[in-house]
Amino acid sequence: MDPNKCNHIALCDSACSLTQTRNLIGQPRWTHGCSEKSQCATIAQSNPQGICSFCCDTELCNRNCTIKSTIAPPTTTTTMAPTIHIAQPPALNCYYCEYSSHEKECNHTTKCNPGEDQCYLSRIDGGSDKYNLCFYKMGCMARTDCHHYLSTIRKSGTAVMAMDTIEYLECCVPSNCNNHIIRTHPRRCKAIH
Known part of the structure; x- marks a missing residue:
């Protein structure tokens, strides 16, 4: 190269x-x-x-x-x-929330650490309990980590990130690009009312 x-x-x-x-x-x-x-x-x-x-x-x-x-x-x-x-370049800012019930629910932002050059939005598999809930996490991530998790999800359907099983991940730039509605949701994900 x-x-x-x-x-x-x-x-x-x-x-x-x-x-x-x-x-x-x-x-x-x-x-x-x-x-x-x-x-x-x-x-x-x-x-x-x-x-x-x-x-x-x-x-x-x-x-x-x-x-x-x-x-x-x-x-x-x-x-x-x-x-x-x-x-x-100026530090990236991303929406940061853990275990939100909806991807648009997050209104907190954070300044990313050096090396964290992308924002992410992930959906966590809430398990197969009777409630069938899905949760969302958002924050900062290094591009290499993003590629690793995306590759794992493509191969096996899920990846483990910080002890959570994630089934969906998006990484993006510029700042605050990770607060939007995901187009496809599994039928089993029910919204919390």
Whole structure:
């Protein structure tokens, strides 16, 4: 993948990395990700010319080859390169409610944490008790988490999110996009009157 075209974001515990390799016919390939700082010397050595193989420790610093806020390889004295500050977009705001009886019932909003780049609206399976209720949760979520839950729901019909079985999930941007009526409801979901 071209390092300038990556659009997935992950939260790294230690350091971000960008590593360049070549495929069997010599075309360049890049791997974006997280690395332990102890692996950074190996990453830098994997490309002796230092082109597009580095570790860094600022937010989104490994998004392309033009940003090189690199972490120096470990020596007896470790020196960090200057930090490049990247202007961050304003924080996303989303509707936030837990266990609402209707998706339009929520009127509380929250500012999303760093890394939470989408709003979500989910329907929780209320179980098969005699009331057949469905509940709704709304809030902020990372895009990678959204893709994971959506994939699981597509494969098995439900996903477990924070100990709740969800059967429907939407993720969206911009701010406050997660307060709307879901078009399809299972017949077993009864409204609370």
